[in-house]
Amino acid sequence: MPVTEPGTGPVEVRSPAGDRASSGRGVPGPATPTALRVVPTATAAQGDPSRTSAGTGAGPGGDVVEDGFPAFVEQNLTEFWRLAHLITGDADDADDLTADAMLTAWLRWPRVCRSRSPVAHVRRIVITLAERRVRRTRRERARFTLLLPEALTATTPGPDTPGIVDLRRELRRLPRGQRNCLLLRHGLGLSEAETAATLGISVGTVKSQTSKASTRLRRRLAVPVVDGDTTSRRGC
Template identity: 40%
Template sequence: MRSESVDSDFAAFVQARQHRLLRSAFLVCGDHHLAEDLLQGALVKLALRWERVREGDPEAFLRTVMYRDAVSWWRRFHRETPRGSPPETEAAGREDVPSRLVFADALRRLPPRQRAVLVLRYFDDLTEARTAEILGVTVGTVKSQASAGLRKLRELMPEIGEMAERG
């Protein structure tokens, strides 16, 4: 039976990190409801192992579970999203859209592995080695996926480059 201190330790851990982890999950999967499901599933797995993991790095365990589950979902349920108009005409009407929405849309258009690498490396500010460990790939794969993902973002978001030049 779990003690109250274990339960309160777990609750405090979740309370302190849940918003940041939910943002990361959203950036990885691109859908708020899926992000909530992804984080909730990872928290359940962490809760089941809390007594063994809490003295180490429970956030690392949680992130690993969350990103690996996201990759598993992509593999099982990957489907193309039909669009009402070609991407060129969608991008043309974006002058009044805040840059973070443009970025979120561009991020959703990346392949899942590139998206996960970019979120882990640049949003969560993890090292290449830690990103590789979480995703279960090599450091070389992290480097190549980050390079390809950044190149694709530049193609999808030329207006962001223009905004940066204007200040």
């Protein structure tokens, strides 16, 4: 899909076909390790923002961007896909959202690579796009239920267990800030500092929001607190 930005040459967003790889946790990964790329076309050599002087070296936060946007995508694509999948719960949606986020990041690349943390900047793009997709899906399901309520009552075989369904439902019921902190900290495995940088909040707020989200989920899902659980302890 060729895309042209004023003042730059066109780029092509490629999503080659391939079998899904496993993330090792029972969750499918992107179609291929390099499935979603933004590749400058030959005519964009002079105008590709990922190859300007602003796109070389390292970002202020230490994220490596010295090889430009294509290398940045190669290094971080899997993480961005996992984040999209955590929010939407759907592998196909995660593929689409990751591709959209990479295109958005390329168009904003001079600004992205000058940010304190380019990776955190693109995580925010993924979160924004994923939340929009979730809201749109909810509206579509609500309309569908009004038209054909019996269609959603039939049981169909699938990979989800009742526990997974309950967890996804309760995650969506959490306030936005609590949900994002919980997903980034325990779903994506980011540190408190990385989560704070991604969401643009303080480390203290990350601790508070994560603790509240964990407590609320335990209460709603009736999950007992296991000895040695350090979810809400300082420094976790």
